[in-house]
Amino acid sequence: MTERPTFRIKGDTGDWEVVMGLEIHAQVASNAKLFSGASTAFGSDPNCNVSLVDAAMPGMLPVINRFCVEQAIRTGLGLKAQINSYSRFDRKNYFYPDLPQGYQISQFAHPIVGEGEIDVDVEVPGKEGYTFACRIERLHLEQDAGKSIHDMDPHATYVDLNRSGVALMEIVSKPDVRSPAEAAAYVKKLRAIVIALGTCDGDMEKGNLRADVNVSVCKPGQYEKFRETGDFKHLGTRCELKNMNSYRFIQQAIEYEARRQIEIIEGGGKVDQETRLFDPVKGETRSMRSKEDAHDYRYFPDPDLLPLELEQAWIEDIRKSLPELPDQKRARFEKDYGLSRYDAGVLTSDADKALFFEEVARGRDAKLAANWVTQELFGYLNKEALELSQSPVTASALGGLIALISDNTISGKIAKDVFARMISGEGEAAAIVEKHGLKQVTDTGAIEKVVDEIIAANPDQVAKVKDKPQTLGWFVGQVMKASGGKANPQAVNDILKAKLGI
Amino acid sequence: MTDLTALTLAKALDGLKSKQFSSVELTGAFNAAIAGARVLNAFVVETPEKALEMAKASDARRASGKAGRLDGAPLGIKDLYCTRGVRTTACSGILGDFTPTYESTVTQNLWDEGAVMLGKLNMDEFAMGSSNETSHFGNVINPWRRKGDNQGLTPGGSSGGSAASVAANLCLAATASDTGGSIRQPAAFTGTVGIKPTYGRASRYGMVAFASSLDQAGPIARTVEDSAILLEVMCSHDPKDSTSLNIRTPDWRQDVRKGVRGMKIGIPKEYRIDGLSDEIDALWQQGIKWLKEAGATIVDISLPHTKYALPAYYIVAPAEASSNLARYDGMRYGARVEGGNLTQTYEGTRASGFGKEVQRRLMIGTYVLSSGYYDAYYLRAQKVRTRIFQDFVDAFGQCDAILTPACPSPAFAFGEKSGDPVEMYLNDVFTVTANLAGLPGIAVPAGLSASGLPLGLQVIGKALDEAACFRVGGALEDAAGFVAKPDRWW
Secondary structure (H helix, E strand, O other), X not given: OOOOOOOEEEXXXXXXXXXXXXXXXXXXOOOEOOOOOOEOOOOOOOOOOOOOOOOOOOXXXXXXXXXXXXXXXXXXXXXXXXXXXXXXXXXXXXXXXXXXXXXXXXXXXXXXXXXXXXXXXXXXXXXXXXXXXXXXXXXXXXXXXXXXXXXXXXXXXXXXXXXXXXXXXXXXXXOOEOOHHHXXXXXXXXXXXXXXXXXXXXXXXXXXXXXXXXXXXXXXXXXXXHHHHOOHHHOOOOEEEEEEOOHHHHHHHHHHHHHHHHHHHHXXXXXXXXXXXXXXXXXXXXXXXXXXXXXXXXXXXXXXXXXXXXXXXXXXXXXXXXXXOHHHHHHHHHHHHOOOHHHHHHHHOOHHHHHHHHHHHOOOOHHHHHHHXXXXXXXXXXXXXXXXXXXXXXXXXXXXXXXXXXXXXXXXXXXHHHHHHHHOOOOOHHHHHHXXXXXXXXOHHHHHHHHHHHHHHOHHHHHHHHHOHHXXXXXXXXXXXXXXXXXXXXXXXXXXHHHHOO | OOOHHHOOHHHHHHHHHOOOOOHHHHHHHHHHHHHOOHHHOOEEEEOHHHHHHHHHHHHHHHHOOOOOOOOOOEEEEEOOEOEOOEOOOXXXXXXXXXXXXOOOHHHHHHHHOOOXXXXXXXXOHHHOOOOOOOOOOOOOXXXXXXXXXXXXXXXXXXXXXXXXXHHOOOOOEXXXXXXXXOOHHHHHHHOOEEEEOOOOOOOOOOEOOOOOOOOEEEEXXXXXXXXXXXXXXXXXXXXXXXXXXXXXXXXXXXXXOOOOOOOEEEEEHHHOOOOOOHHHHHHHHHHHHHHHHOOOEEEEEOOOOHHHHHHHHHHHHHHHHHHHHHHOOOOOOOOXXXXXXXXXXXXXXXXXXXXHHHHHHHHHHHHHHOOOOOHHHXXXXXXXXXXXXXXXXXXXXOXXXXXXXXXXXXXXXXXXXXXXXXXXXXHHOOOHHHHHHOOOEEEEEEEXXXXXXXXXXXXXXXXXXXXXXXXXXXXXXXXXXXXXOOOOOO
């Protein structure tokens, strides 16, 4: 496995490093809200999924949804985290029209899940990637707010309470993330875990999983001092980048923000602790509110709710029912399919990818399958910006192609041609091979005939190859060309060597 | 024919059962009494037609032999309880003409047993007050007056409308609620019986919240037995209230006349506060004597943290209120004052919608929860609360129930204490401890003051031991033989 590189940004005064901690808000996959029976269905007409509790009518009281608690526990177990047998709900008080109660019910002092850790796999373009351990600080349950719609009317704001009261898990990492790519990889990994667990659908476009990134910069060496002492004074002042729901924006925002902070410090200024928003159109971050404007949320225990006291037996039952997690799947892929850790990581980063791969590889050469899935198929999908679900080639079709390669019906080279035809909709691999006569020629007689003709026609090359055996490739090329690429490359090699006496 | 409105709930139910009179007749009598007593300002919404409709339905049920436990009994409902289709404002301007589309669990329990609703009763705004002077609809006037004096007196608060209407025979009994004494103090001021059950006995669903960890529903009635009958129906386990206890409600009515022989009654020395009037002290001694004569043993007990109870209460209750009342923002229901921008709309709405006392408590509550003050006030108050609870646990190791005065004074005149909030808050000194500890407490009329006003004693029981409150309350009632009623001047 590759060493973890240190991400550095060059400034006028030398190199800088970046330190980040992330807060992920993941909507709990649940049909009902956290404290009311109202539906969480997406896309309903505004204010249709609203109970009396969600609208904060007088005298209404919250009642905890047991399933949401179970989902939080399941997620905590998936993060290899401490499940706190005692946790409590607090009120976070502030006024806003999309917050009907005037407070959000959250867990401030006593979260349901404590410290954990996940392995994050970072892809490095053109190179093998690496893995780093990111510590989780906590996970807590809280209510989502409603939605304020400012652009329907120039003089009024409309409020949709459908989201009001929907359960969120806020998952907070320790400041262990050290580059924009690592930040994106962390979100990706967390997303893969919650999807595998079935605790969040991970739909970032709908905002069901979104990230706040706390970014600060420091000089080389400072971070290590921080890790030794746990003292944040070794690190720079952080700014919080709010509500990002795309891997690309996360990386762009961090790059911009780190450079902005470096410029301020190198210009003799001081970074203000504040909350900032990323503007993807301008590619920059702008201030949303400073520390001075920060609300005093007046947290206190919600007297309408009892503390959550979890029975160990229940936690163990949930633990037993955990599905295979991405890391376990990766280990299995390495062991059972003989894949490299990196390939196994790529294939297990997403449940759909893993499922796709396993279908391709079933009963076939797994390494070959992994290569075709990760390089040819993912390469094509990436280039065309397609999701796996939009792939024009199904797993069983790709498996069919791989079977043809494995049994020497076609060469790897021809297979690429067949693959291109499959993408353009020509059908199954076998049919394409049949139709275009692409079957590999393994008939040695036929190959020998071609070889003889080429040797006879090129006496100079024949003389040369005796001294320089590496020019054999030229003959191979000629034979393949003459056979329309269909000759079995191994047979060609063997016959050429015999005939040329090398 | 006897005056139907003067009956006890128990007698009225007997009369209905034996068909001496119909619910329509009984309800008609109360409708007339209410119409003739508007000067008391006890009702903020009268629902005479609805009442007659419910009475008719009740009579039909009786005729078909399917009567519930309260069938045909006309009751008054404190305006704190959300009632479907009937304006509910907790007597605050900020709720405007808010009319719920839902019913509180407590009132639903009453209707399920056949009770008849006469209307909504006046109260201090959001139950914040001890004199009913903070009501948006003006104060209730106590039907009692000092001997030879026509000066208007407060009925106490916050359940002033409940207490006054029961005392003035405007309903058989009433629902009330108690956060720091809001059932027991007005009961004591009007010669009625009021009980706050153990926290969690009655559902808070559909009760406009003041301080969630202290609020508890309870009845005000004419007799201890009546209060038991009503409380039994009001209490229930409710899955819609997470703090509601999942336990059976006992048959308390049969405890009322059990007597106190063999019971140990604790007398807490800390309740002998500085400046306790001779009159109140004498009443307390009288109560002790009565219980002794009835066969109880008197034990001196100590509740050492009592002096911190009132300050702790006036931190915890406003803190919770400041958060509970944040929902009244003019956005979805109730009154709204449009401003030039969002902040102005919030400020205008809340400044004009909330009365002065509510605003005072919201500011205190906001302050004590603020960053930098939380530990010194809220957290400390919660620690005091734990100590107070422990005091009671220790004390109940030596006794079965605790006897104290209900209030430091009889009913006072309007304006007498409203100038000084602290003096007003002192009214709750004997009652807040039961709320802080979540314990049941009953106030029973025990005598008249020199000026001819009712005075009450309080019995505090162990958690879930309302039975002890009813037994001791019943014994005091029997011994005191309190039958005085206010002269009808209205």
